[in-house]
Amino acid sequence: MASLASEPRSRPFITRLGWAVSDSWTVVRRHLTHIRYMPDKLLDVTIQPIMFVVLFAYVFGSAIKVPGGNYRSFLMPGIYAQNMMFASMPIMAALVQDMQRGVIDRFRSLPMSRAAVLVGHAGASFIESMLGLVIMLLCGLFIGWRPELGVGSTLGGIGLLMLFAFAMTSVGTFLGLIVKSVEAAQSFGFIVMFPLTFIANTFVPTAGMPVWLRTVANWNPVSAVVQAVRTLFGNLPPGSHGGPTWTLAHPVLSTLIFACLLIAVFMPLAVWRFRRMLLE
Amino acid sequence: MVQHSSGVRPVIYAEGLVKRFGQVTALSGVSLAADPGTVLGLLGPNGAGKTTAVRILTTLLIPDAGHAEVAGFDVVRHPQEVRERIGLAGQQASVDEYLTGRDNLVMVGRLYHLPSRQARSRADELLARFGLEDAAGRLVKTYSGGMRRRLDLAASLVAAPPVLLLDEPTTGLDPRSRTDMWTVIEGLVRDGTTLLLTTQYLEEADRLADHIAVVDHGRVVAAGSPDTLKKSIGGERIDVAVPDPKDMAVVRAAIARAVGREPDLDLELNRLTVPVEAGVRDLTAVVRELDQAGIVVEDIGLRRPTLDEVFMTLTGHEGPGSGQTEEVS
Numbered sequence: 001m002a003s004l005a006s007e008p009r010s011r012p013f014i015t016r017l018g019w020a021v022s023d024s025w026t027v028v029r030r031h032l033t034h035i036r037y038m039p040d041k042l043l044d045v046t047i048q049p050i051m052f053v054v055l056f057a058y059v060f061g062s063a064i065k066v067p068g069g070n071y072r073s074f075l076m077p078g079i080y081a082q083n084m085m086f087a088s089m090p091i092m093a094a095l096v097q098d099m100q101r102g103v104i105d106r107f108r109s110l111p112m113s114r115a116a117v118l119v120g121h122a123g124a125s126f127i128e129s130m131l132g133l134v135i136m137l138l139c140g141l142f143i144g145w146r147p148e149l150g151v152g153s154t155l156g157g158i159g160l161l162m163l164f165a166f167a168m169t170s171v172g173t174f175l176g177l178i179v180k181s182v183e184a185a186q187s188f189g190f191i192v193m194f195p196l197t198f199i200a201n202t203f204v205p206t207a208g209m210p211v212w213l214r215t216v217a218n219w220n221p222v223s224a225v226v227q228a229v230r231t232l233f234g235n236l237p238p239g240s241h242g243g244p245t246w247t248l249a250h251p252v253l254s255t256l257i258f259a260c261l262l263i264a265v266f267m268p269l270a271v272w273r274f275r276r277m278l279l280e
Numbered sequence: 281m282v283q284h285s286s287g288v289r290p291v292i293y294a295e296g297l298v299k300r301f302g303q304v305t306a307l308s309g310v311s312l313a314a315d316p317g318t319v320l321g322l323l324g325p326n327g328a329g330k331t332t333a334v335r336i337l338t339t340l341l342i343p344d345a346g347h348a349e350v351a352g353f354d355v356v357r358h359p360q361e362v363r364e365r366i367g368l369a370g371q372q373a374s375v376d377e378y379l380t381g382r383d384n385l386v387m388v389g390r391l392y393h394l395p396s397r398q399a400r401s402r403a404d405e406l407l408a409r410f411g412l413e414d415a416a417g418r419l420v421k422t423y424s425g426g427m428r429r430r431l432d433l434a435a436s437l438v439a440a441p442p443v444l445l446l447d448e449p450t451t452g453l454d455p456r457s458r459t460d461m462w463t464v465i466e467g468l469v470r471d472g473t474t475l476l477l478t479t480q481y482l483e484e485a486d487r488l489a490d491h492i493a494v495v496d497h498g499r500v501v502a503a504g505s506p507d508t509l510k511k512s513i514g515g516e517r518i519d520v521a522v523p524d525p526k527d528m529a530v531v532r533a534a535i536a537r538a539v540g541r542e543p544d545l546d547l548e549l550n551r552l553t554v555p556v557e558a559g560v561r562d563l564t565a566v567v568r569e570l571d572q573a574g575i576v577v578e579d580i581g582l583r584r585p586t587l588d589e590v591f592m593t594l595t596g597h598e599g600p601g602s603g604q605t606e607e608v609s
Contacts, residue, residue, distance in 0.1 A: 006352040008361040019393060026390045034378045037419060102374030106435070109338045111363040112391040278342045280301060 020113035027107075027120020028127065031094065035128075044090065045132030049083050053139055056203055064204055069237030076136075076145040077229035078202035080161055083132055085197050085222060087165040088172030091125035092185045095176025108277070118274055121176075122169050129165045133158075148234030157232030160255055164225055167262035174270040177277075202226050205240070218245045221258045227251035289352070291316050291443055291474040292337060297346035299332050306332040308498040309346070314476055314491065319469055321489030322478040323591070329498040330478035331371065334447045337476065338368045351443050364392075367436030367444045371451060375431050377421040381412050384420060385435055392439040399438075406434040410464065426457030433464065444468065445476045450484060462487060482587035492587075496595040509590045516559055517589070518543075518566055520552045521579040528552075534573045538565040555585075 035041050056079070061071045098104045098121075107117045137158075147154040179185050199216055200206070200223040206214050217223055227243065228251035230236045247254040290313035299307040307329045314320035322330045335341040337350055339359035348355045351365035375384050382403050389399030407416045410430040415423060420431065429449065436444060449465065450458040465488055469475055479485050485492050486506050493503040502509055520543070522531050528545070535543045535554055539562050543554035556562035563582045570577060 006358075006361070008353065008358050022393075023391055026387060030376065030379065030383075030387055033383060037380075038378055101377070102370045102372045103376060105335075105340055105370060106368070106374040106388075107391070108340050109363060109366065109368040110388065110391045111360060111393065278340070280341075 016113070020115050020119070023112040023116030024119040024123060026112075027116055028124045030120070031124030032127070042128070042131070044086070045083070045128055046135050049079060049132065049136055050139055052082070053079055053136075053143065057143055060203070066205060066237045068239060069235075070144075072144050073146070073235045074205075074230070074237060075203065076140040076143075077157075077233055077235050078200075078226050079140070080133065080136055081164070081222065081226045081229055082197045082202055083136055084129065084161050084165040084225075085168055085193055086189070087125065087129035088168040088175065089185070089189055089193075090128050091121055091169055091172040092176040092179065092188070093182060094121055094125065095173065096179050096182050096185050099177070100181075104277075114274075118173060118270060122173050125172065126166060126169050129169065130162065133161060133165070145235070149232065153232050153234065156252075157229050160225075160228055160232060160252065160259075163259045164255065167259040167266075170263050170266040170270060174266045174273060177270060177273040196220065196222050200226060205237075218243065218248055221247065221254070224248060224251045224254045224258065228255040288315050290314055290349075291352075292320060292350055292445075292476050294333070294337065294348040295346055297333060297336055297348060298344045299329075299336065299341065300344055305498055307336075307343070307346075310495070310498065310500055312476075312493055312500070312503075314474055316474055317469070317472050318490040319465075319475045319477060319488050321485035321492040322476065322495050323480075323482065323485045323489075323492050323587075324478075324495035325480060328495045330495055331447055332498075333495070334368075334445050334476070334478060338366060338445055339363055364439070365441055365443055367439065367441040369429075369432045369436040369444075369446045369449055371448045375420050375428055375435060378419060380417050380419055381407060381423070381427075381431050382416040384431060385438055388435045389438045394439070402438055406437060410434045424457075426453055426460065429453060429457070429461060430464070433461075437468070441473075443474050443476075447478050448480065449477065451480065458484075482591060486587050494591060494594055501594045502590070506587065509587065510585050512590070515555055515557050515585075517583055517585055518554050518556055518563055519579070519581050519583065520566070520570075520577050522550050522552065523576075523578040525550060527575050530573055531570065531575055531577065534569040534575065535566055538562065538569040556582075 053075075056075050057072050061075060064071055066074045095104070098107075104117065108114075147157065175188065176185070179188065199213065200220045201217060202222065206217040206223070209217055224247040227236075227248050231241075231251055242249045243251075292312060292314040294310060294312040297307050297310040299305075310329065310333055312320060312322075312333070322333060324330050332341065336343050337348055337355060339355050339362050342356055350362045353361040353365070355362050375381075376387070379387065382400075385403035385406055386396075386399045389402050390396065392399075394402060404413075404416070407413050410433070412427060412431060412434070415427060420428060423431065433446070433449065436446075446465070450461050453461065462484070465475070465477070469488075477485075477488060490505060491503065492506055492509060493500045494509070495501070502512065504512065518535070518539070520531060520535065522528055528550070532543060532545070532552060535552060539554055539556050541554055541556075543552040545552055559582060563580070567580065570580075
């Protein structure tokens with residue numbers, strides 16, 4: 001029998017590429033349709049961050065002094081960066097759910113492009129995060145935050161946030177493929193993401209922290225991202241240029257390196273994990 | 281094990297499939313064949329390896345050894361060609377809860393690379409065919425279990441694939457939805473689809489399948505038509521229902537005298553069962569012996585063995601569908 005098996009016609013590269021693009025778009029549109037039917041899905045990237053802004057800008061912020069600076073200008077870049085950190089969450093939740101419900105298996109049994117399964121999920125998640133970023137920027141403008149350094153630098157700051165969101169999306173893609181339950185995905189948010197975003201210069205200057213914690217915070221890559229965003233938006237309080245660590249002294253460069261490193265590690269890992277599903 | 285009619289090339293064909301997961305051997309040499317337009321039933325208990333076999337045939341999993349072809353293409357070497365020709369409905373209804381029924385079918389149609397308008401008209405056609413037109417615009421979240429399964433089956437039919445693989449399509453459904461599902465499946469087969477169906481229910485295999493492969497512990501322990509399987513464990517059965525348990529010993533002795541073999545006792549039903557070779561002649565002999573012993577029995581009958589008995593004989597344990605609890609995994 002084996003010898004009788006048919007040989008397929010090979011399809012031109014351009015056809016396959018076209019399908020990869022249109023299949024990815026189909027998967028993206030699926031997620032966007034979810035948002036249309038269930039707008040509460042967007043709470044994570046809208047109401048929740050806005051509550052953070054209110055909480056920090058008006059509650060905690062009333063007692064936090066930034067030497068020589070304005071707390072709200074100091075705060076908003078931290079909020080932006082924190083939100084981009086959480087870009088890893090929606091894709092993780094979506095993938096875990098789709099794996100559990102057999103949706104990924106259905107996709108894999110269809111003649112759709114393999115790449116589109118992950119690209120579509122990641123694309124939708126990225127779009128969701130960008131929507132969150134726009135809302136946050138508007139929210140920042142509303143409470144008096146302003147980028148101070150002109151159009152080029154401002155766009156650079158936004159671009160850096162987008163790159164970082166993309167990097168975190170690829171982290172979330174990999175984690176979504178290995179985590180077994182939605183609960184585990186959520187606890188990842190609390191156990192890993194919260195300390196990472198809080199033990200940093202995100203909401204308060206690190207200068208007041210105990211020495212050991214300050215060391216951790218200063219080396220925390222999230223601090224570099226926040227510092228980079230403050231630098232590009234011109235929101236650094238006077239005298240806080242540079243920093244005790246190399247990462248804080250070269251925040252934009254170290255953020256670029258950090259983001260590229262995450263992408264270079266987690267994207268291939270996600271693809272590897274996706275392919276391994278064939279074996280287990 | 282694999283029986284196929286001469287000259288016809290099986291649409292689903294597997295030879296010596298082996299699959300291990302760590303220490304667990306899920307399949308240890310499974311061979312299968314289904315001729316065009318027929319239904320092959322994989323019958324076996326939970327954990328027998330049915331789902332693993334389906335996952336290999338649908339290109340979701342690569343076997344450690346062995347060879348499989350679906351619709352003329354090797355599942356490992358040419359998975360894409362296979363995917364274009366199959367529909368899969370899994371154990372869980374793998375539909376998107378946060379889309380409407382119509383959205384689900386249109387999306388699947390687009391992923392089969394149907395042009396958008398065609399995907400929409402095909403979706404409407406299938407929704408009508410499966411009695412879901414009223415629910416078409418509702419989120420699947422609000423659907424009943426039976427409706428989800430029907431939608432899932434509809435999704436596997438979007439591209440009108442010549443080969444359909446259904447993994448336990450009725451597990452967990454209430455009896456009514458199960459019968460509905462059977463009717464739908466029978467309709468598909470009439471239209472010429474080749475179907476592989478896994479099930480834990482002997483009744484389901486008996487009703488739907490042309491050929492049955494009984495799977496247990498990762499191997500095919502028997503294969504053939506339901507009739508062949510029933511014949512293979514020999515002759516017919518005489519059942520005698522004894523209303524008064526006091527009479528049991530006397531009846532048992534009478535049967536043994538008549539057919540020369542000790543009957544088995546079913547305590548729950550107060551019923552004695554004995555396999556016989558000579559059919560009606562044996563039945564007459566039993567009736568005569570009982571009459572002479574002066575016993576009145578509630579019921580006596582001659583019948584062919586059930587698939588449950590076939591399963592029991594072949595695997596040494598009780599039929600998978602005979603348990604009280606239904607496992608939905």
